[in-house]
Amino acid sequence: MPRKTLVLATLAASMVAISVGAAQARDQINIVGSSTVYPFATVVAEQFGRSTDFKTPKVESTGSGGGLKLFCAGVGVEHPDITNASRRIKASEVEKCHANGVSDIIEIKVGYDGIVVANSKKSEQVKLSLRHLFLALAKDVPDADNNLVPNPHKKWSDIDPALPDQAIEVLGPPPTSGTRDAFNELAIEGGCKTFAHLAALKNEDKSRYKAICRGIREDGAYVDAGENDNLIVSKLEANPNAFGVFGFSFLDQNADKIQGSLINDQEPTFDNIADRAYPLSRPLFFYVKKAHVGAIPGLQDYVAEFTSESAWGPEGYLTDRGLIPMPDEERKLFRTNGESLTNLSM
Numbered sequence: 001m002p003r004k005t006l007v008l009a010t011l012a013a014s015m016v017a018i019s020v021g022a023a024q025a026r027d028q029i030n031i032v033g034s035s036t037v038y039p040f041a042t043v044v045a046e047q048f049g050r051s052t053d054f055k056t057p058k059v060e061s062t063g064s065g066g067g068l069k070l071f072c073a074g075v076g077v078e079h080p081d082i083t084n085a086s087r088r089i090k091a092s093e094v095e096k097c098h099a100n101g102v103s104d105i106i107e108i109k110v111g112y113d114g115i116v117v118a119n120s121k122k123s124e125q126v127k128l129s130l131r132h133l134f135l136a137l138a139k140d141v142p143d144a145d146n147n148l149v150p151n152p153h154k155k156w157s158d159i160d161p162a163l164p165d166q167a168i169e170v171l172g173p174p175p176t177s178g179t180r181d182a183f184n185e186l187a188i189e190g191g192c193k194t195f196a197h198l199a200a201l202k203n204e205d206k207s208r209y210k211a212i213c214r215g216i217r218e219d220g221a222y223v224d225a226g227e228n229d230n231l232i233v234s235k236l237e238a239n240p241n242a243f244g245v246f247g248f249s250f251l252d253q254n255a256d257k258i259q260g261s262l263i264n265d266q267e268p269t270f271d272n273i274a275d276r277a278y279p280l281s282r283p284l285f286f287y288v289k290k291a292h293v294g295a296i297p298g299l300q301d302y303v304a305e306f307t308s309e310s311a312w313g314p315e316g317y318l319t320d321r322g323l324i325p326m327p328d329e330e331r332k333l334f335r336t337n338g339e340s341l342t343n344l345s346m
Contacts, residue, residue, distance in 0.1 A: 028058055029298060029299055033083040063177045064085040075101050082289070105290065106338065106342065110312065112283055114324070117170070118251055129194075130194060133188060137188060142197075169221065172244065172246075192212065192213035252321070307331070312331065
């Protein structure tokens with residue numbers, strides 16, 4: 001064998017050995033993703049660490065989009081094992097995963113959550129409609145002649161005299177957040193569709209429809225407050241005139257300080273979200289890298305803990321943190337998917 005070929009072969013063998021050694025060295029599950037799913041995943045990780053011989057998993061809040069980007073970057077010890085998401089993985093993200101060798105993905109739906117528009121209990125509880133939210137936060141809105149114009153509304157009362165006579169200031173998640181994606185779709189687009197001429201655009205020009213019906217204004221009325229929902233809660237305490245957008249669990253855990261606005265006359269409560277009466281309800285997920293099962297100690301055991309009735313069931317410890325359980329049959333389906341390592345089907 002030529003010397004150059006021999007050197008390259010030896011180097012390749014050394015790199016494989018280093019990779020294997022590193023894989024053996026990592027004995028802690030690495031989880032990234034959604035800030036909404038983060039509190040639930042943290043509680044499960046702590047319970048898992050206490051009740052098994054495995055290390056407590058490392059859980060990071062990176063946002064759904066950020067987590068999926070890290071998750072889909074490749075297979076190996078340097079990449080996360082699980083990513084949490086407050087929206088379903090997109091087909092484009094699955095393609096990126098496959099392009100980087102992440103070909104087998106296990107999808108676990110966790111339960112349901114509601115997106116709340118909350119303010120301090122020092123202020124009055126507000127009744128909002130989806131149309132109100134669109135007119136308050138969309139980048140472009142119809143004028144009196146139904147022509148699209150840059151959003152001119154400075155105060156809530158500019159939209160409806162029944163709303164507070166105060167500046168529109170909404171603290172919410174960034175574009176990398178699944179909560180932001182869901183809020184844009186459920187709230188902003190939901191309000192946009194109440195205008196017949198804008199709703200008609202969906203069949204005429206989908207890209208323009210999406211730009212109008214999901215575009216958020218960038219003039220300071222909507223404030224990108226990052227992935228830390230607890231920080232938004234503290235800012236609402238400091239500023240009674242501001243509103244915050246985040247998951248129901250953060251409202252549930254801070255009910256002594258903040259209150260959720262009624263949306264289309266529906267209050268963000270456990271029961272209203274469970275039966276989907278509350279219009280800003282959405283499912284939560286996590287995704288497991290099948291190639292890491294067996295290589296990272298305890299990975300499938302963690303999935304089993306999360307999908308156990310004692311965790312995500314109607315009387316489980318996650319309901320105490322604000323998770324809205326799935327119906328019995330749905331829980332059974334996703335528990336089975338976790339046990340059998342069933343690949344994602346889009």
